[in-house]
Amino acid sequence: MDRLLVTGGAGFIGSAFVRYVVEHTDAHVTVLDKLTYAANREALDELPSDRVELVVGDIADAATVDPLVAAADAVVHYAAESHNDNSLADPSPFVQTNVVGTFTLLEAVRRHDTRYHHVSTDEVYGDLELDDPQRFTEATPYNPSSPYSSTKAGSDLLVRAWVRSFDVRATISNCSNNYGPWQHVEKFIPRQITNILNGVRPRVYGTGANVRDWIHCDDHSSAVWTILQEGRIGETYLVGADGERNNLQIVQSLLSILGYATDDYDLVTDRAGHDLRYAIDSTKLRTELGWAPRFDDLDKGLADTVDWYSAHTEWWRRHKAATEAKYAEKGH
Numbered sequence: 176m177d178r179l180l181v182t183g184g185a186g187f188i189g190s191a192f193v194r195y196v197v198e199h200t201d202a203h204v205t206v207l208d209k210l211t212y213a214a215n216r217e218a219l220d221e222l223p224s225d226r227v228e229l230v231v232g233d234i235a236d237a238a239t240v241d242p243l244v245a246a247a248d249a250v251v252h253y254a255a256e257s258h259n260d261n262s263l264a265d266p267s268p269f270v271q272t273n274v275v276g277t278f279t280l281l282e283a284v285r286r287h288d289t290r291y292h293h294v295s296t297d298e299v300y301g302d303l304e305l306d307d308p309q310r311f312t313e314a315t316p317y318n319p320s321s322p323y324s325s326t327k328a329g330s331d332l333l334v335r336a337w338v339r340s341f342d343v344r345a346t347i348s349n350c351s352n353n354y355g356p357w358q359h360v361e362k363f364i365p366r367q368i369t370n371i372l373n374g375v376r377p378r379v380y381g382t383g384a385n386v387r388d389w390i391h392c393d394d395h396s397s398a399v400w401t402i403l404q405e406g407r408i409g410e411t412y413l414v415g416a417d418g419e420r421n422n423l424q425i426v427q428s429l430l431s432i433l434g435y436a437t438d439d440y441d442l443v444t445d446r447a448g449h450d451l452r453y454a455i456d457s458t459k460l461r462t463e464l465g466w467a468p469r470f471d472d473l474d475k476g477l478a479d480t481v482d483w484y485s486a487h488t489e490w491w492r493r494h495k496a497a498t499e500a501k502y503a504e505k506g507h
């Protein structure tokens with residue numbers, strides 16, 4: 176696999192994967208990215224231009240996609256509309272990018288018989304009770320809750336159908352919540368860190384009891400690379416690092432890292448249809464493909480992330496005011 180096409184490679188997790196590939200392999204990467212509000216061109220700035228090329232374009236545009244897929248040994252598909260709150264305000268771009276965009280890529284990889292890896296989310300499985308001893312596995316039935324997660328579920332099912340009906344050489348990964356550098360300030364952890372840095376109290380939806388299973392984006396990258404190299408065609412692999420915490424615990428950790436009292440937060444209007452708990456059992460990936468996370472200390476990962484946002488205020492301030500204005504309209 177000398178030539179990779181990485182869609183959404185200017186986004187939070189896609190750019191982490193591009194940096195991972197440049198650091199750990201000899202592959203050349205072409206990034207196809209529409210550069211929406213969520214993109215970070217700067218996240219690719221320091222990478223060598225003979226290894227990484229950025230093509231600005233839409234994954235739902237077949238004329239753009241076809242020649243790029245024809246020139247690639249493998250496609251790794253990250254591009255998506257990714258934020259649940261935005262999907263509740265306007266689902267339309269989620270259907271267009273996540274469903275029609277994935278369909279467009281699948282048709283191109285079918286035409287050119289190109290290896291394809293599909294990046295998806297644990298949210299396709301719906302949510303768990305807080306005291307449920309089971310975690311999500313590859314056998315858990317799909318039960319998505321939001322416009323975002325239902326479009327991701329739809330895209331996963333398209334991939335499964337293209338494998339079975341057309342012998343497309345695809346794998347799928349469903350990962351838990353990512354954190355790390357370059358994540359947009361609309362997302363939970365960067366929103367709270369940047370609020371605290373701005374002297375504003377963190378804003379927690381509902382009671383804060385909702386649980387997410389956190390993984391560092393670099394561990395997600397190593398998992399996707401492993402699946403691309405070693406994964407069995409047609410298989411799904413769940414990716415997680417045993418990082419379950421409720422939202423209050425996360426906010427309290429961030430407050431204490433930054434030297435504030437741990438009750439210095441506000442509970443605000445809950446998200447409609449808010450999933451209660453996600454939790455991943457990644458046994459299959461660990462035992463079959465030998466993958467393991469490197470970031471196994473979430474408190475240290477959070478402290479490093481706080482340091483990163485403290486050092487990149489110029490970058491995140493450009494997005495902060497507009498993001499908070501949108502949240503204010505919804506009482507969030």
Ligand code: NAD
Pocket residue numbers: 182183184185186187188189207208209210211212213214215232233234235252253254255256257258272276294295296297327349350351352353354359
């Ligand atoms: P992001 O919103 O930070 O980045 C998405 C990128 O896709 C942006 O650079 C954007 O410009 C690009 N994009 C959007 N629409 C496009 C289009 N039509 N054509 C080309 N490019 C387009 O998202 P993220 O958080 O980095 O998520 C990346 C992928 O990982 C998504 O598929 C998401 O579902 C999945 N995922 C995310 C998480 C998480 O915690 N953030 C967890 C599991 C899976």
Ligand code: TDX
Pocket residue numbers: 257258259260295296297298351352353361362363364366378379380381385386387422446507
């Ligand atoms: O201000 C906030 N306050 C708050 O309590 C925000 C923005 C969020 N929350 C809560 C909602 C969730 O319980 O924090 C939790 C995490 O919220 P998000 O960062 O919006 O993530 P989530 O909805 O869990 O989805 C994320 O993980 C799975 C990504 O955005 C998805 O792209 C991915 O598929």
